[in-house]
Amino acid sequence: MKLTVVGCGYLGATHAACMAELGHEVLGMDCDMDKVAVLNSDKAPFFERDLDDLLAQHTRSGRLTFTASYAEAAAFADLHFIGVGTPQLPxxxxxxxxxxxxxxxxxxxxxxxxxxxxxxxxVPVGTAPRVRDLLHEFAPAGDAVEVAWNPEFLRESFAIEDTLRPDRLVLGFDTEHSWAEAVLRRCFENIITAGTPTIVTDWATAELAKASANAFLATKISFINAMAEVCEASGADVEQLADILGHDVRIGRRGMRPGLGFGGGCLPKDIRGFMARAAELGVEQALTILGEVDAINNRRRERMVDCAREQAGGTLAGQRITVWGAAFKPETDDIRDSPALAHQLHELGAHVTVTDPQALDNARKLHPELDYVDDPTAAVQDADLLLHLTEWPQFPRIDPHRLAARTATPKVIDGRGTLDPAAWHEAGWTFRALGRP
Known part of the structure; x- marks a missing residue:
């Protein structure tokens, strides 16, 4: 098929490359000329594992191109995916x-x-009719233009896998027998024939799918972090508690990671947007739980600052603090609403040095007042305290013995629960982890 993808940010660029991988001819469209130029040069303007290779493969073959022209996009195909950003209103x-x-x-x-x-x-539920009305009002083809809702469920750093081999495919339409359904089934034929569960539903249910999925995931994370607060107060171990709970098949361990909490461009925004829409619909009480989910998540960040202050003897003023991590999760350069960003420590008087394998350029643009070092070993030089805030797999592999000699004081707080406490204790470090004795 020939198709377009309008909006070539994280979602759109990934979707365009993956549709080309499925064999389609794809034209990506974005108003940002600089972004279009980067994408046409075989690279993504952000880091996503294996995406550059996929872009290079299909831009060089001619199956995938990018433009800044709506006219070119409209002439190119009769199937148009829209993947533009829907951020939180200031x-x-x-x-x-x-x-x-x-x-x-x-x-x-x-x-x-x-x-x-x-x-x-x-989007908030109820957006699809507004899109349809705009199209029917302004499109010369009128009601021959059909609207479908096809929510994405991508995890950053797994976006290609989640697009090509999703755990479900959701297609939302206004009528039971829609021409648009046949078009999308043809587009996703390889995915559907591979056995992917495919749910055909109405617009409203499809719109709710992404928001409710993210609300549940956020609730699961905040629940185990609420248990971490109880564990810290009682001397229990939240990592072991999460293992115990995870063996219950009704609960499951996947996604239930205690620590610093969630960030990024989806979960925080989506639970807040979900609450706002529920209030507009007059059912705000149905989602009051999400207010506490958000509050628990924010408290984890505050707790890390409190722990750092405790380890520093009561004040952070003048302390040299090294932070491992800036991205909100590993294998991405995304720092949106990242709990790893350490500007609060700087505001409290600390001298902060940050290291991250991918996110330093983005962090430097947002917080130029901090120091940045590429090498995580060099970053701890003369540090009074080390904070482990993004669970990059490189960090636990670093020898704590080698690090200890570089520091002014070998103290570490593990905000992600992936460092080995015994190894760090044996190397002479004062070791602290959120939710663990």
Whole structure:
């Protein structure tokens, strides 16, 4: 098939490359000329594991190209995926849908024949009818343009796997028998025939799928971190508690990682946007639990600052603190709402040095007041305290004996629960971990 992907940020660029991998001819469209130039040069403007290789393979073959022209996109194909960002409105919990509606308004006047608009962006429930009305108002093809909802469930650092081999495929339509369904089934034929569970539903259910999935994942993480608070107060071990709970098949260990909490561009934004939409619908009490989920998550960050202050003898002023990690999770350079960002320590008077395998450039742009070092071993030179805040697999492999001699005081706080306490104790470190005795 020939198809377009409108919006080539993290979601859109990944989706475009993966659709080319499935054999389609793909035109990615983005208004950012610099981004388009980077993508056409075989690279992504962000880090995602294996994505550069996939982009290079298909841009060089001619199966995948990128443009900044809506007119070119409309002429290229009759299936258009929209994957523009829907960030949180400044000062509010609600989604900012301006990018989505702008994309629809600019694409619509150029749709002169029957087409399918498949929206992948995360939105509040009830957005699909607004998209349909805009398309029917401004598209010359009128009601021959159909709207489908195809939510994404990507995990950063696993985005290609999650696109090509998803654990479910959700297709939402306005009517029971839709021409758009046949088009999307053809597009995803390889995925469907591979046995992927495919749920065909209405618009509202498809819109709710992503928000409710992220709300549940956030709740699971915050639950085990609430247990970490109890463990710290009682002397229990949250890692062992999580293992015990995880053996119950109704609960499961996957995704239930105690530690510093969640961040990124999805979970924090989506639970807040979900609460805002519930309030608009008059059912805010149904999601009051998400307010506590958000509060627990924020308390983990505050707890890390408190632990650092305790280890520093009561004040962070003048302390030299090394932070391992800036990205909100490993295998990404994404620092959006990252719990690893250490600017709070700087504001409390500490001298902060940060290291991260991928996210230093982004962190440096946002927080130029901090120091940045590429080598995690060199970063601990003369440090009074080491904080482990992003669970990159490289960090636990570093020999704590070799590090201890470089520090002013060998003290470490493990905010992610992946360092070996026995090995660090044996190497002479004062070791502290969130939720562990």
């Amino acid at each position: 000062g509010e919990h609600a989604y900012d849908l301006s990018h989505l509606f702008s994309a629809v308004r600019q694409l619509a006047p150029r749709l002169t024949r029957a087409a399918v608009i498949a929206v992948k962006s995360t």
